[in-house]
Amino acid sequence: MSNRTCLAVILAAGEGTRMKSSLPKVLHPIAGRAMLAHVMDAATAAGADSLAVVTGAGAELVRDAVANLSAPSASQPEIFVQMERLGTAHAVLAAREALRRGHDDVLVLFGDAPLLDVEAISAMRAALQEGAAIAVMGFRTDRPAGYGRLVERDGMLVAIREEKDCSPEELSISYCNGGAMAIAGRHALDFLENVGNSNAKGEYYLTDIVGIAASQGLPVKAVETLMETALGVNNRAELAAAEAIWQERRRREMMLSGVTLIAPETVFFSADTVIGADTIVEPNVWFGPGVTVEGGARIHAFCHIEDARIDSGATIGPFARLRGGCEVMEKAKIGSFCETKKTRIEQGAKVPHLSYIGDAVIGRGSNIGAGTVTCNYDGVSKHRTEIGAEAFIGTNSSLVAPVKVGSGAYVAAGSVVTEDAPDDSLTFGRARQVSYEGRGRSLRQKLLAAQKG
Ligand code: UD1
Numbered sequence: 001m002s003n004r005t006c007l008a009v010i011l012a013a014g015e016g017t018r019m020k021s022s023l024p025k026v027l028h029p030i031a032g033r034a035m036l037a038h039v040m041d042a043a044t045a046a047g048a049d050s051l052a053v054v055t056g057a058g059a060e061l062v063r064d065a066v067a068n069l070s071a072p073s074a075s076q077p078e079i080f081v082q083m084e085r086l087g088t089a090h091a092v093l094a095a096r097e098a099l100r101r102g103h104d105d106v107l108v109l110f111g112d113a114p115l116l117d118v119e120a121i122s123a124m125r126a127a128l129q130e131g132a133a134i135a136v137m138g139f140r141t142d143r144p145a146g147y148g149r150l151v152e153r154d155g156m157l158v159a160i161r162e163e164k165d166c167s168p169e170e171l172s173i174s175y176c177n178g179g180a181m182a183i184a185g186r187h188a189l190d191f192l193e194n195v196g197n198s199n200a201k202g203e204y205y206l207t208d209i210v211g212i213a214a215s216q217g218l219p220v221k222a223v224e225t226l227m228e229t230a231l232g233v234n235n236r237a238e239l240a241a242a243e244a245i246w247q248e249r250r251r252r253e254m255m256l257s258g259v260t261l262i263a264p265e266t267v268f269f270s271a272d273t274v275i276g277a278d279t280i281v282e283p284n285v286w287f288g289p290g291v292t293v294e295g296g297a298r299i300h301a302f303c304h305i306e307d308a309r310i311d312s313g314a315t316i317g318p319f320a321r322l323r324g325g326c327e328v329m330e331k332a333k334i335g336s337f338c339e340t341k342k343t344r345i346e347q348g349a350k351v352p353h354l355s356y357i358g359d360a361v362i363g364r365g366s367n368i369g370a371g372t373v374t375c376n377y378d379g380v381s382k383h384r385t386e387i388g389a390e391a392f393i394g395t396n397s398s399l400v401a402p403v404k405v406g407s408g409a410y411v412a413a414g415s416v417v418t419e420d421a422p423d424d425s426l427t428f429g430r431a432r433q434v435s436y437e438g439r440g441r442s443l444r445q446k447l448l449a450a451q452k453g
């Protein structure tokens, strides 16, 4: 298969008004990544070496987004515009120029069907390699309303009939068109240009190419998949349904790859979340974009983690928030009710309770006392706090950045540290305590007397 060239044409001209959104439909995210990008990723993973995205007129947002969406290794998609919305075959022909280049396989995928998987595309490509002129993704359901029906004869597909054009007998067919197709490149243009629009909707249906191929005696195959794989998103409720299925799939993959999820239904991943084997994730954890967790880490309950790298043996939470580029190195700890931003916590260092640590580096083996805050913002700019190895920051200290605390240094509890503290120093940044003997008692007597009088 690898030596066959493959063009994926992704239809992204959905009008999307039912999303009630200023964002084009295909840019709405599933697992933090645009639906269109999920489809591009699946196509690339199934071996597509060229991508063509067909947008509607005026979809500048889609055009601009596409360049940023493609994975770094993948080829940049070409954009084509379908000026008028005249049907799915018409939309594919907007990419005529790409089709003319003569790829072995042509995939037609829908940008609003983000659950399409690599296996389904690969199965369609395999059917082409075995001689099919077209392979169609099909699914079986007892609720086929709204879908095109797959009309078979002697194990071969002979037509796809859109619901509005079905005879009563065809309406009872439970085998449906999932939307995605693979077409032998040498036939693609010929098939598409022969599609007419004399049907109930007056549209140029992509699905008509099946009848065209069959009438030329060419073999057409259906490749069966699950209905959910074909799920198209038209509104926010379907978006949430697609998200739920995506999350369920990814949880299962994570668990089968060796990650323990104690309550999997409460853990949410982003499309790019990576977690190593033997990491344990407790209930109610959110992984935003850009998170990598090595094996053997523990994420306690109720954590919100974005843009972070967590090394093996590290522990996070419960109730921790990590964001903006954090690195938690081997056996380091971020404990309960802590927020860290753009911070590196080096090997074995601990921030066990109730701290905000931002724009900082905490050296190996250091301990940050409860309630410590890095004062990283002066109202205009952000500044860094650097703490060396094996340092001890006493409880409830404020580290006013830019500031450095050296290796082995002690900072007394309750300090406000505004100047650098050298290695191995002991720093007090607070008023000296004074206790006056007996003065507590005399104060109380004075207050009681005043109350009576
Ligand atoms: C389509 C299939 C149907 C299948 C169903 C699966 C056709 C004619 N019908 O129907 O057999 O069961 O998908 O979900 O293909 N689009 C354009 N330009 C157009 C028209 C559509 O880009 O002029 C895009 C849409 O944005 C969408 C995709 O093509 O991403 C499918 O179009 P849609 O109108 O949703 O087709 P369905 O009626 O769902």
Ligand code: CA
Binding pocket: 232
């Ligand atoms: Ca649809």
